[in-house]
């Protein structure tokens with residue numbers, strides 16, 4: 251399926267990261283090999299033809315475009331819901347382009363905004379037209395210089411019909427969750443909040459609000475140029491962040507039908523060969539651990555596990571999956587707003603039980619911990635005001651299955667990676 255493959259080391263204003271693309275048409279892919287200014291953007295992608303709101307929504311529907319921020323919700327339905335709520339309430343809508351990845355291991359949205367910022371801004375303008383917005387925000391994770399960079403980038407463009415405010419959001423695991431963004435833009439904390447009415451009806455400043463991931467908006471900008479038929483006929487790529495054992499990321503553009511082995515292959519001497527892998531984490535810190543032997547030859551499409559925000563981490567044979575999972579589980583447990591029972595009680599208990607599995611003492615009762623973890627996972631799933639606890643329960647459950655042999659080894663006083671710190675980052 252690969253007709254174009256590039257491997258470029260890029261150094262931009264944001265972060266050094268390798269990129270690789272399996273897009274089938276070099277001129278139309280999401281990932282340019284270097285940051286494009288507005289002139290270069292127009293030369294590479296061509297002009298954006300005018301479409302009215304109904305046409306934009308129809309194009310998204312015919313293309314089958316879904317959100318690339320984690321929930322994979324059909325984009326046209328989100329656009330229609332906000333447009334309709336605005337019409338019903340006789341209020342102008344607000345659009346938020348969500349580039350606040352939150353998850354420390356994820357780099358795909360930052361990379362996209364760094365390399366193809368005008369594609370994201372084109373998509374934001376289209377979304378604003380689709381829902382009839384009079385205000386737009388582009389939210390980015392603080393700490394990478396993206397706010398300043400994108401402010402400079404937006405000055406290269408013709409004056410937009412809908413003004414765009416670029417906002418840096420604190421680096422927190424949940425700061426990209428849509429109610430957290432609304433709270434922050436309304437002057438509150440960047441944490442999920444209880445919402446009696448959904449954001450599409452009652453969001454920023456009480457206005458109907460569309461919160462849409464930046465990669466989804468970039469796809470919308472391509473669909474508006476080339477049409478839904480082009481998108482459906484092999485252009486529906488996705489961006490993935492692949493984390494390697496040496497701690498470095500590669501951002502890959504590929505079809506979800508690409509085999510996992512090919513997605514994580516780096517073609518570089520600096521990264522251990524994935525043939526020495528024992529497991530792969532698919533979908534990020536709310537994702538699923540799978541044995542490498544089960545996942546390598548399958549595509550993400552056929553594996554049927556949630557892709558989340560598109561992060562894959564490859565665990566080599568000389569690392570301990572229980573240590574990695576304990577570290578990951580502790581991080582969201584500390585990051586939750588602690589407003590709901592599952593986050594207040596369930597996540598800290600699960601994190602602490604997993605920490606004991608990873609670093610047992612002579613008094614550790616492995617059988618009891620397994621029983622407790624399974625029970626808590628069942629109790630918290632579906633019980634929070636958002637899906638945060640469900641993701642941690644899924645991760646814990648998959649780790650218990652995938653690393654069952656490692657758990658047996660720990661019970662006998664052995665560990666694959668004694669004393670080694672976890673390889674996956676968990677924030678500052």
Ligand code: SF4
Nearest residue numbers: 589590593634635636
């Ligand atoms: S489930 Fe957790 S993260 Fe979600 S709103 Fe409740 S306390 Fe916050």
